[in-house]
Structure formats: structure tokens, C-alpha cells
Amino acid sequence: MIQLYTWGTPNGRKVSIMLEACHLHYQVHPVDITRDEQYSDAFLTLSPNNKIPALVDDDGPNGEPITLFESGAILLYLAEKTGEFLPSDPRRRYEVIQWLMWQMGGFGPFLGQAHHFNRFAPEQVPYAIERYQKEARRLWGVLNKQLEGRQFVADELSIADFAIYPWAARYEWQRIEPETQFPAAWAWMERMAGLEFVKWGMQVP
Numbered sequence: 469m470i471q472l473y474t475w476g477t478p479n480g481r482k483v484s485i486m487l488e489a490c491h492l493h494y495q496v497h498p499v500d501i502t503r504d505e506q507y508s509d510a511f512l513t514l515s516p517n518n519k520i521p522a523l524v525d526d527d528g529p530n531g532e533p534i535t536l537f538e539s540g541a542i543l544l545y546l547a548e549k550t551g552e553f554l555p556s557d558p559r560r561r562y563e564v565i566q567w568l569m570w571q572m573g574g575f576g577p578f579l580g581q582a583h584h585f586n587r588f589a590p591e592q593v594p595y596a597i598e599r600y601q602k603e604a605r606r607l608w609g610v611l612n613k614q615l616e617g618r619q620f621v622a623d624e625l626s627i628a629d630f631a632i633y634p635w636a637a638r639y640e641w642q643r644i645e646p647e648t649q650f651p652a653a654w655a656w657m658e659r660m661a662g663l664e665f666v667k668w669g670m671q672v673p
């Protein structure tokens with residue numbers, strides 16, 4: 469059985485979308501980051517970086533348990549475990565991996581900063597709001613361009629879509645209006661939102 473330690477945030481939901489997409493059985497352990505539960509000693513043994521998500525699979529490589537943190541690593545692990553949503557052809561595989569890395573290194577962290585300064589910072593910091601707003605618009609532009617004339621971020625539905633979608637779905641916190649500003653990305657979002665396993669994954673925990 470797979471144990472998922474998570475909270476209702478984009479990085480957690482990437483993994484629940486993948487688990488749902490692969491029809492894997494899993495138990496959800498909510499880690500309430502608004503109550504600092506990510507700093508508990510018990511959670512630290514699973515996630516040394518004190519962040520969700522973390523995953524434990526009793527049936528890991530060679531049948532031995534494995535514990536993982538970092539959502540991108542977890543997505544790659546699940547894709548390799550199941551043989552799904554990550555093509556085996558090297559060219560197509562690296563196409564997916566590069567967009568996964570783009571999300572992990574750019575679309576996630578910078579939009580996270582936009583969320584913080586737009587919604588949660590105890591004071592208005594115009595420089596920071598403008599800085600992350602500008603970067604959010606640039607990143608959305610990159611995504612939109614990639615999606616022009618395509619169904620999915622890479623050549624087929626993949627872990628890259630699962631990684632990017634939950635961040636895109638928080639567009640209001642980023643002060644982005646994808647329907648008018650980024651129509652190709654919006655069409656993809658509607659496509660993603662219509663998938664049953666995405667609906668389920670987005671409700672975890």
C-alpha cells in the first residue's frame with residue numbers, strides 16, 4: 469500500500485492526480501501546514517526538507533519499502549513503477565522530463581512567491597508583487613506558447629501535465645486571467661479539469 473503525506477496545495481495535488489490516474493490504492497495522511505505539522509519529528513523522518521508531499525510505498529524497488537519526498541521525484545517514481553504517463557522512447561521521455569523540471573524550477577516556485585506576496589504577506593510589498601507578477605506572466609506565456617496547437621504539454625498526456633495543472637488552477641492567486649490572456653493554456657486547463665481522475669486528485673486531502 470502507498471501512504472501519501474500531503475495537504476491541499478498544488479505540490480500535494482500533483483501526486484494525488486497521478487495516483488488517481490494510475491488507479492493505485494493509497495492512504496492519505498493530511499499534514500496541516502497551517503498548523504506547522506510539517507515540522508513534527510515524525511514527518512521529518514519522511515521529509516527532511518519539512519515540506520509536503522512525501523510518499524511511502526511498502527512495495528518499492530525489489531519489493532522493499534521506499535520513502536520519497538520532492539513531488540517531481542515522486543512523479544518520476546510512480547511513472548517508472550507503473551510504466552504510465554512517461555514515455556519510454558528517449559526523445560519523448562526527455563520532452564516530458566524537461567517540462568517537469570520547468571515546473572519544479574520555475575512555474576511552481578515563482579508562482580508560489582506570487583501567491584505569497586499577493587495573498588499572505590503581512591504587508592504590501594509593491595516591489596515583490598511587481599517582480600513575481602511579471603515572472604508569473606512570463607511563465608504563463610511560455611506555457612501558452614507550448615500549448616498552441618497541442619492537446620497536452622508534451623506529445624501526450626504525462627506527468628508534466630499533472631505537475632503543471634494544479635499550479636495553473638490557482639491562477640486567481642496569481643492575478644492571471646488565462647481565458648483572455650492565455651487562451652491555449654486555458655483550453656488545456658479545461659481539458660485537464662474534465663478528466664475524472666484530475667477531479668478526484670484535486671480534492672485530496
Ligand SMILES: N[C@@H](CCC(=O)N[C@@H](CS)C(=O)NCC(=O)O)C(=O)O
Nearest residue numbers: 477478479501519520521538539540
Ligand atoms: N519542491 C518541493 C516543494 C514542496 C513545497 O513547497 N510544499 C509546500 C506546500 S505546496 C509546503 O510543504 N510548505 C510548508 C512550508 O513551507 O513550511 C516539492 O515539489 O515537493
